[in-house]
Every structure is written in structure tokens, then in C-alpha cells.
Amino acid sequence: xxxxxxxxxxxxxxxxxxxxxxxxxxxxxxxxxxxxxxxxxxxxxxxxxxxxxxxxxxxxxxxxxxxxxxxxxxxxxxxxxxxxxxxxxxxxxxxxxxxxxxxxxxxxxxxxxxxxxxxxxxxxxxxxxxxxxxxxxxxxxxxxxxxxxxxxxxxxxxxxxxxxxxxxxxxxxxxxxxxxxxxxxxxxxxxxxxxxxxxxxxxxxxxxxxxxxxxxxxxxxxxxxxxxxxxxxxxxxxxxxxxxxxxxxxxxxxxxxxxxxxxxxxxxxxxxxxxxxxxxxxxxxxxxxxxxxxxxxxxxxxxxxxxxxxxxxxxxxxxxxxxxxxxxxxxxxxxxxxxxxxxxxxxxxxxxxxxxxxxxxxxxxxxxxxxxxxxxxxxxxxxxxxxxxxxxxxxxxxxxxx
Numbered sequence: 001x002x003x004x005x006x007x008x009x010x011x012x013x014x015x016x017x018x019x020x021x022x023x024x025x026x027x028x029x030x031x032x033x034x035x036x037x038x039x040x041x042x043x044x045x046x047x048x049x050x051x052x053x054x055x056x057x058x059x060x061x062x063x064x065x066x067x068x069x070x071x072x073x074x075x076x077x078x079x080x081x082x083x084x085x086x087x088x089x090x091x092x093x094x095x096x097x098x099x100x101x102x103x104x105x106x107x108x109x110x111x112x113x114x115x116x117x118x119x120x121x122x123x124x125x126x127x128x129x130x131x132x133x134x135x136x137x138x139x140x141x142x143x144x145x146x147x148x149x150x151x152x153x154x155x156x157x158x159x160x161x162x163x164x165x166x167x168x169x170x171x172x173x174x175x176x177x178x179x180x181x182x183x184x185x186x187x188x189x190x191x192x193x194x195x196x197x198x199x200x201x202x203x204x205x206x207x208x209x210x211x212x213x214x215x216x217x218x219x220x221x222x223x224x225x226x227x228x229x230x231x232x233x234x235x236x237x238x239x240x241x242x243x244x245x246x247x248x249x250x251x252x253x254x255x256x257x258x259x260x261x262x263x264x265x266x267x268x269x270x271x272x273x274x275x276x277x278x279x280x281x282x283x284x285x286x287x288x289x290x291x292x293x294x295x296x297x298x299x300x301x302x303x304x305x306x307x308x309x310x311x312x313x314x315x316x317x318x319x320x321x322x323x324x325x326x327x328x329x330x331x332x333x334x335x336x337x338x339x340x341x342x343x344x345x346x347x348x349x350x351x352x353x354x355x356x357x358x359x360x361x362x363x364x365x366x367x368x369x370x371x372x373x374x375x376x377x378x379x380x381x382x383x384x385x386x387x388x389x390x391x392x393x394x395x396x397x398x399x400x401x402x
Contacts, residue, residue, distance in 0.1 A: 005039045006399045014395035015043050021388045022046040025251075027242065027359070027378040029056040030388070031279045034396045035371045041399075042279060049240035049257075049377075058279065061225055061238045062375040063255065063262065065273045065356030069194045070309070071217060071226075071285060072271035073127055073335025075201055077305035078216050080123075084204050087127075087308075090120035094203040095196070097176030103132060104179050108143050114179045121184045126193040126200065127334040128313045132180035134189025137324055148178060156192045159357065160273050161255065167267045168199045168209075188314055188322045188332060191272050198271025209269040220300055221288060223281040228269045230262045230276055238262065238276070241358055243379040254358075254379055273357065279375055282362065286353075286371055290364060309334040310352045312341040325383045348402075349393045355380070361389050372396040 011034065018032055022045050029046025044058050079085040092099040101117035117132070125131040136157055141147050149157050152174040155164040164171060175196070181189060198209050205212040210228050218226050230238050235257055243254040255261055262276055288294065289310070293301040312331030319326065319340070326332065329347060331340035338352040339345050349372065351365035359376035374392045385393075 006034060006036055006041055007401065010395065010399035011041050011043075014392070014399065015045070017391050017395050018043060018388070019045050021391070025050075026388060027251075027376050028052065029060070029239065030374065030376040031056065031058065031060060031062070032375075032392060033279050033283055033371075033373040034399055035283070036369045036400055040283070048238070050242075050251075056239070057237065059225065059237055060375075061230055061234065061276050061278055062360060062377070063239075063241055063356075063358040064275050064277045064282065064360045064375070065358040066191075066354055067277070067282065067356040067360050067362055068271060068273050068275040069335040069354060070289075071213070071275065071335075072194050072197055072201070073309055073333075074285070074289075074301060074305075075213055075217055075271075076123065076127060076197060077301050077309060077334065079201065079204050081302045081305055085123055085200075087124040088122055090122055091126065091196075091200055092120050094200055095121075095172060097172045098196075101132070101184070102179040103183055104145065104181055107136070107145065107181055111144055111148055111179060117180060118183050119185070123197075123200070124313075125184050126197045128332055129188050129190055129193045130185050130314075130318060131193045131196065132182045132184045132186065132189070133178070134181070134192045135325070136181070137321070145178065145181060152177070155270075156195050156272070160270055161261060163261055163266045163270065163274070164268050168202055168269075171268050172196075172199055186318070187320065188318050188326070190322075190325050194272035194335060195270055198269060201271070202269075209271065217285070217300070218281075220298070221281075221284040221295055223277065223284055226275060226277040226281045228262075228274050228276075229265050230260070232263075235260070235263060237278075239377050241377050241379065244381060246381050251378070279373055282373055282375075283371075286362065286364060286373065289352075290366075290371070309336065310338050312338050314340070348397050355385065355389070359386070359388075361385070361392065363393075368397075368400055368402060370396060370400050370402075 028050045032043045102114035202209045241254040242251040292303040293306045329345045330337040336354045349363035353363035355361045359378040361374045364371040
């Protein structure tokens with residue numbers, strides 16, 4: 001095996017192991033990419049849906065869920081590079097709904113039991129998930145703030161389907177009626193920061209979010225199949241998404257094709273988790289980051305912006321309680337997990353990247369040069385990586401002799 005490449009024998013093992021998941025009915029199909037130092041290997045296994053006789057194609061379209069977050073973060077850094085936005089700048093001017101925030105005295109407090117926020121929310125807070133609002137690690141409806149969020153139809157504290165019926169303006173108006181869960185900058189709380197970020201980007205760019213992403217990221221990177229919905233002419237490439245019963249594991253259709261949520265433009269282009277993409281589209285985005293913000297010899301975002309995206313910004317106190325989602329060895333950059341400051345990464349995968357709740361995973365390990373992207377059709381039922389993820393990463397690292 002060449003020290004800069006990938007082991008052919010180990011890659012054959014990767015195909016065998018991942019095909020086993022499909023053959024056992026854990027999912028109808030998957031696409032897996034492993035790359036290192038210019039060598040790129042892609043496996044396409046199974047079908048778009050159970051009962052489909054046609055083999056899955058490499059250009060199959062998957063719902064990438066939270067792999068949308070790094071793309072939104074890169075879009076924000078484009079505007080930082082332009083001077084349109086500032087990391088330490090308050091977002092109140094563009095998001096007046098977030099001005100003069102109130103903060104719950106405790107998570108279980110009534111919605112009117114609040115204190116003033118110590119400071120405004122900044123762009124940095126949105127990117128690092130330190131805005132003071134996000135996922136609650138408790139059963140739905142446990143706390144008053146969860147019940148209020150559900151009644152408002154915001155779809156930010158749980159799975160984003162069905163999608164919220166509210167457009168960006170109404171969504172922000174409703175969100176602005178809620179207090180924060182903790183002070184800005186105090187703790188890492190998952191998800192909501194990127195949902196709010198998408199609306200900020202729309203207002204900063206003075207155009208719909210998808211139009212902005214297409215102009216500044218998707219077209220320069222050749223990401224022709226990435227967006228918040230699937231065009232009618234591409235629906236034949238959309239995979240069917242499945243959800244396992246948490247107890248039995250029996251799969252049911254989460255989202256089909258003919259009546260897919262993604263067959264129409266969503267009311268809210270949810271930057272936190274609503275993009276669809278293909279393995280080659282997403283690899284184009286990842287390559288840009290690995291090249292320090294350059295694509296095809298042209299700079300897309302600054303090297304400094306890529307560095308900030310892939311650097312841990314959390315203190316130990318801000319990470320308190322985040323380990324269930326982040327894991328013991330991961331911190332948070334901008335829109336993605338990164339190696340935690342001062343903590344050696346002993347497990348796999350290593351490096352920067354993230355997972356998506358619809359069954360997607362990406363990491364780039366700068367030290368070894370390994371990148372892996374896995375797109376499946378099986379929804380995750382917990383933050384714990386499912387068996388298919390663990391097998392994929394074990395095989396990927398075996399391919400580089402690690």
C-alpha cells in the first residue's frame with residue numbers, strides 16, 4: 001500500500017462490510033466516499049428504496065440533514081470576508097426580533113420568570129451554538145419552554161419534519177416571543193443557532209437564502225444537485241428515507257419521493273438541516289475546505305475563515321452537558337465538530353465534520369489525510385453513531401493502515 005493512498009484490499013473489505021448492512025435490510029442503499037491525498041474511492045450499494053429493482057446511482061440525491069450546517073457556516077464567513085457581517089457584531093440590526101432578550105432563571109422556569117440578557121447575541125454566538133437557545137436533552141414537553149416552542153410550530157428542538165409552515169419573517173417573529181434558555185455565550189446548545197443564521201444570511205444578502213447559497217457556494221463549487229428542494233426533473237434521483245422504530249428497529253417510510261417534503265420549496269429554508277445533496281456535490285464542498293478556501297485555483301473564502309471554522313471555540317464550562325451530542329473528544333468550530341482544545345482524539349472518526357440525523361456522516365482527518373463521507377437512508381435514533389457509521393469509519397481507517 002502506498003503511504004499516500006488507500007489499500008485496495010481494505011477498500012474491498014469496506015464494500016463487503018457496508019454491503020452487509022444493505023443485505024440485512026438495515027437500509028436499502030448507501031453511497032460511501034473515502035479519499036486521501038488525491039485518491040478518491042466511491043462505493044455505491046443497494047437501491048433508492050426497498051423493493052426498487054434499479055441499482056442506486058452515484059448521483060443519487062440524499063437528505064443530508066445536519067451536514068447542512070457547515071455549508072451555512074461557510075456562507076456566513078463569505079459575508080464576514082466581504083465585510084457585510086462581523087463575528088463580534090450584535091445581530092439586532094438585521095434581526096430586531098432578538099433585541100433586548102430575556103433569559104429564563106432556570107430551564108424549568110415559567111416563561112415569564114426571566115432576567116435580562118447580559119449582552120446581545122452576536123454572529124459568533126450563532127456559529128458556535130452559544131446563542132442561549134437550542135436542543136433540550138429531555139423528553140418532549142418536559143419543560144415549559146419546550147411546550148411553548150412546539151405550540152409556536154418552530155420545529156427547532158426536535159426533528160425538522162414535518163417542516164414548519166412559517167416563512168422566515170413569521171418564524172423569527174414567533175421565535176422572538178420566547179425567552180432564551182441561558183445567557184448568550186454561556187453554554188453550547190445544539191441546532192437553533194444555524195436555523196436563525198439562515199434568516200440572518202437572507203437579510204444580510206438581501207435575497208432568498210437558496211439564491212444566495214447558489215450564487216456564492218453551489219455554482220462556484222459545481223454543486224448542481226444541492227438545494228432545499230428537488231426539482232421535478234431530478235425527483236427520479238431522490239432516495240426514499242426510512243425511520244427505524246426505536247424499540248424494534250422495524251423501518252417505516254419517513255419521506256418518500258412522489259409526495260416528498262422536498263418535492264416543493266419549503267416555507268422556511270432551514271439552514272440547520274434541510275439541504276439535499278449528492279456525494280460528489282458534498283465532496284466538492286469538503287475539498288474547498290481542505291484547500292483552505294480555494295476551488296479550481298480561485299479563492300472562495302479566506303484561509304482565515306476556514307481556520308476559524310475548523311478551530312474549537314468552546315471552553316470547558318461551555319461544553320458542560322454537551323458530551324451526549326458532541327462526544328468526549330470533540331469541540332465545536334463554526335457549524336461543525338472539531339477536535340476539542342487540549343484533548344487528544346483517541347476514537348474514530350477524527351478531525352472536523354459532522355453527522356446528519358437522516359443517516360449521513362462526514363469527517364476530514366487532517367493529520368492522516370483521510371476524508372470519509374457516508375450517505376445512507378436510515379434515520380439516526382440517538383446521538384450515538386449507529387452500527388453502519390462505526391463500520392464505515394473502522395473500514396476507512398483500515399484503508400490507510402490505522
